[in-house]
Amino acid sequence: xxxxxxxxxxxxxxxxxxxxxxxxxxxxxxxxxxxxxxxxxxxxxxxxxxxxxxxxxxxxxxxxxxxxxxxxxxxxxxxxxxxxxxxxxxxxxxxxxxxxxxxxxxxxxxx
Amino acid sequence: xxxxxxxxxxxxxxxxxxxxxxxxxxxxxxxxxxxxxxxxxxxxxxxxxxxxxxxxxxxxxxxxxxxxxxxxxxxxxxxxxxxxxxxxxxxxxxxxxxxxxxxxxxxxxxxxxxxx
Numbered sequence: 001x002x003x004x005x006x007x008x009x010x011x012x013x014x015x016x017x018x019x020x021x022x023x024x025x026x027x028x029x030x031x032x033x034x035x036x037x038x039x040x041x042x043x044x045x046x047x048x049x050x051x052x053x054x055x056x057x058x059x060x061x062x063x064x065x066x067x068x069x070x071x072x073x074x075x076x077x078x079x080x081x082x083x084x085x086x087x088x089x090x091x092x093x094x095x096x097x098x099x100x101x102x103x104x105x106x107x108x109x110x111x
Numbered sequence: 112x113x114x115x116x117x118x119x120x121x122x123x124x125x126x127x128x129x130x131x132x133x134x135x136x137x138x139x140x141x142x143x144x145x146x147x148x149x150x151x152x153x154x155x156x157x158x159x160x161x162x163x164x165x166x167x168x169x170x171x172x173x174x175x176x177x178x179x180x181x182x183x184x185x186x187x188x189x190x191x192x193x194x195x196x197x198x199x200x201x202x203x204x205x206x207x208x209x210x211x212x213x214x215x216x217x218x219x220x221x222x223x224x225x226x227x
Contacts, residue, residue, distance in 0.1 A: 004153070036218075043115070044154075044202070044218040089153065097167045099144070099216070101154035 002027040006090045006102035013080055013109050021075040021105045023064075023090035031092040033057075033066055033073040036101075038087045047075075047088070080109045113137065115219035117203050123225045124193055132188040132222045134203030141208030143186050144216060145178055149199040157201075160186065161208055193226045200224070 007022040025031065035047040035057070048057030053068035062077045075088060090102040116135045124130050136143050145157040156170040160180045171177070175193075180186040190197055200223050204216040 043220050044204075044216075046215040049215075091154075097159045097161075098156045098170065099146075099154075100156065101146075103151065103153040 002031065002092060002094055002098075002100050004090050004092055004100050004102040006088075007105050009087075009104070010106040010108060013107070015082055015109055015111050016079045017109075019075070019077040019080045019084075019107065021088055021090075021107070023073045023075065023102060025071050025073065025090075025092050025100075027071075027092055027094055027100075029094055030068075031094045032096075033064070034091040034093075034099075035062070035064055035073070035075050036089040036091060038089070038104075040086070044089065080107070082109045082111055085109050115203055115205050115217050117201075117219040117222050119222060120220065121223045121225075123227065125227050126195060127192055129189065129191045130193055130224065132190075132201050132224070134186045134188070134205075134219060136184065136186070136203070136205030137217055138184075139207070140205035140217070141183065142206040142214070143180060144204045144206075145186070145188050146202040146204070147172075147199045148202060148221070154202065157188070190224075193224075195226045198224055198226045 003026045032051045034049045036044045037047040038044045048059040050057040050066035056065045087104045089104045093099045118133045141162045143160040146154040158178045159167040175191045178188045200221040202221045203219045206214040
């Protein structure tokens with residue numbers, strides 16, 4: 001069945017460091033891919049998405065490219081800030097009904 | 112405007128009791144999802160409602176779990192004869208439902224259920 005595997009955490013980085021959180025997926029067909037973020041004390045919210053191969057989703061300085069050849073959707077940011085500290089979830093859907101989420105990667109950015 | 116709300120925020124119950132969890136989606140959103148997040152696990156899809164269509168119940172883990180959505184708005188997730196393994200955070204999300212499930216989902220704060 002469809003599934004998402006994402007990088008285990010927690011991840012701790014210094015401010016202005018580069019971030020990569022790996023996400024790979026298993027799915028039939030051409031799923032849509034998402035990154036959701038959960039800031040401390042808040043609900044999950046969409047960070048970015050890509051609906052077809054080679055699409056790049058971007059938001060708040062974060063980017064992820066839909067790579068069908070490697071079945072990956074890695075989240076990247078060139079320079080993280082303390083305010084980026086959160087839990088990040090990779091997700092996919094093939095049907096629009098069922099969404100499959102990864103286990104989440106906790107990021108802490110220290111000043 | 113108001114986001115997705117869920118109640119209660121926390122629920123402690125004894126094994127074997129029934130519980131009801133409530134979700135109020137964003138007004139006008141026709142799509143509604145329930146998820147379960149167990150400790151150390153990702154979000155597990157439970158059920159999906161879209162307008163007046165029959166819900167997609169394929170994620171419900173057992174027949175102790177059921178959900179309904181009245182009037183196309185508020186939804187209730189019911190767990191009968193709760194077990195300790197039901198302890199988790201139950202999340203509800205809604206989306207406009209105009210272009211299918213590829214839309215942004217808006218999540219509620221969740222209900223943290225603890226079964227003793």
